Amino acid sequence: MKKIEAIIKPFKLDDVKEALNEIGIHGMTVTEVKGYGRQKGHKEIYRGAEYVVDFIPKIKIEIVVEAAMAENVVETIIKAANTGKLGDGKIFVIPIEGAVRVRTGEKGKDAI
Amino acid sequence: MINSGDTAFMLVSTMLVMFMTPGLGLFYGGLVRSKNVLSIILQSFISLGIVSIIWVFYGYSLAFGPDIHGFIGNFDWAFLKGVGLTPGTYSDSIPHLLFCAFQLMFAIITPALITGAYAERMKFSAFIIFTVLWTTFVYLPVCHWVWGGGWLGKLGALDFAGGTVIHINSGAAALVVAFMIGKRKGWGKDAIMPHNLTMTLLGAGILWFGWFGFNAGSSLSAGGLATMALVTTQLSAGAAAVSWIAAEWIYHGKPTTLGAASGALAGLVAITPAAGFVGPVSAIFIGLVAGIICCFAMSLKNKFGYDDALDVVAVHGIGGIWGALATGLFASKLINPAGFDGLFYGNPKQLLIQAIGVIAAIAYSTIVTIVIVKLIDYIVGLRISEEEEMQGLDVSLHNEVGYTM
DSSP states (O other), X not given: OEEEEEEEOGGGHHHHHHXXXXXXXXXXXXXXXXXXXXXXXXXXXXXXXXXXXXXXXXXXXXXXXXXXXXXXXXXXXXXXXXXXXXXXXXXXXXEOOOOBOTTTOOBGGGGO | OOOHHHHHHHHHHHHHHHHHHHHHHHHHHHHSOGGGHHHHHHHHHHHXXXXXXXXXXXXXXXXXXXXXXXXXXXXXXXXXXXXXXXXOSSOSSSOHHXXXXXXXXXXXXXXXXXXXXXXXXXXXXXXXXXXXXXXXXXXXXXXXXXXSSOHHXXXXXXXSSOIIIIIIHHHHHHHHHHHXXXXXXXXXXXXXXXXXXHHHHHHHHHHHHHHHHHHHHXXXXXXXHHHHHHHHHHHHHHHHHHHHHHHHHHHHSSOOHHHHHHHXXXXXXXXXXXXXXXXXXXXXXXXXXXXXXXXXXXXXXXXXXXXXXXXXXXXXXXXXHHHHHHHHXXXXXXXXXXXXXXXXXXXXXXXXXXXXXXXXXXXXXXXXXXXXXXHHHHHTOSBOOHHHHHHOHHHHXXXXXXXXX
């Protein structure tokens, strides 16, 4: 099993969700996060005083899938979340040791 | 003879001015960080209680009671003795007690204005002692000088609704306290930004609304003069909002909501002394200039290195000085026969008298505020600990938080 952790632009969430739905991904966890990379923060001015806000809002999506699916999921997210501009985000793929469905106690790939 | 029209108008005006203080709390509340929102709102809110008690005990008497050498009133009206439901010294057509209540609302908002200068770092005990001592030793005498039969009023200084008494007075005190209490931790390095500008805009709207009671009510009657004061108030506030955002659009690249709200406030401050002495076109000019000079006055604190957290000096101090001087330029007896002509109507002496009022208020407020702040620092200490400041005043001083989300 693999976990795909994708950090994307917030306004792309719906596109990514729909694209993943089409390839049969029917569950995910989404978190509102802040951070920065090559895309710098933005400037805010209050009564003439300038502040540079480094951390900009992003969305983090976490999906756990069977290892064979991982490549497909990553490709799908890249396609859906891409705008071609700085700040489109990053995707991390992480090995997962196990999974359990809390309601039934099912384990492994049955749980995801 | 009590006039029911005047009395009804003054009852409503009193309520309008009262509403300004919680409005100020919201205005300031939105400008601080979320961890300090309650502490600053509470300071405004509780002033409604503290100053009311002072006012009845001795405040009204010292400000408006029988004059002692043009400097202060005596104690004859302490505990509102003789301040009854028949007309008194200051108006023939409303109950004396109503005039007293109307003036109380002015006394409440003045020390509350200063809270913006020392926001986010003053001990609550220090705030209470400051409000009591400052009201007693600064507000009451200066109020007496101008309105209570004191020397400035006799000299012919024009202050329709409190430009000198309220705004210059509080602006000078704000500068002193900001210097003496020191900067907030991280000032100039960390981003110390407003946490809720929608709240600030709501507060600005309430202040603007309440200001009609403040300025039109200062005519003490429901008639032509009140109408003129209401109109000039509206025009100056609107003009200053426009000129402020125009100035920042040109110099900072973007027009901002906070700029519009700050501009309106600057315009309201500037028209306060002039409201019942100038005409509509003069009011627009006063507002346009107020918006621009107060906008640029924002940078003074960075230049001179004092942390006037919510810009009391720039808006109330500088705006108040401009308003007092502008009254000496634009006042006209055609608008108010009980006033005087200003420079532009052939009486340059009025500008000089206005300047004397400005200098006297700044000098007196500055010196006495220094003494008061020194004294408080000696007795209870002005400032909260560094740890409390990091944690936020809401939790560390009041054991509550503004938002649970």
